[in-house]
Amino acid sequence: NAGVMQNPRHLVRRRGQEARLRCSPMKGHSHVYWYRQLPEEGLKFMVYLQKENIIDESGMPKERFSAEFPKEGPSILRIQQVVRGDSAAYFCASSPTGQYEQFFGPGTRLTVL
């Protein structure tokens, strides 16, 4: 049973470009969570999605960030017009239900030049 998959593992963007981060949950998991870890900081929740629905986006910055989890395909975290402060590790986690253990993917390390 493959774990949570994320790609790309490393992403370099210049200021103003767009970043698209993908997450495929574990087989049988329909709940996806995105977290961000800034350098020297802890993990911070961003958004929680079920298939085609955003359940909790209380951790998402109001501008430039969006997330989706379509009926088919991976969950996508999209960052428009990236700035240097967006440089971080972005982790996706999945869970079979909303109050069960979450299992993390290897993360995408975003570097904004």
Add this chain to the structure above:
Amino acid sequence: RKEVEQDPGPFNVPEGATVAFNCTYSNSASQSFFWYRQDCRKEPKLLMSVYSSGNEDGRFTAQLNRASQYISLLIRDSKLSDSATYLCAGSSNTGKLIFGQGTTLQVKP
């Protein structure tokens, strides 16, 4: 007050020692509780869920004290390979995890 708080350490212990970490939580992060391990800022790996009755897995024991709003992790007979950052997390009523800053453990030979 932070929603989930941990002593960042570092905790430096010799091999074979017993070490305990505590973590306090607020009402907004009080549905379920977990301990994760993170190595060199790689992905967090689930170590244990924490149940009201306490639970044990080999050398690791987790306890929950709802009255005082803290959870603990006890590691017995520390190994060099236990060196890592230990993250405690509480879940909110929507299921999101709220993490503490992490406690760094360094086990020395």
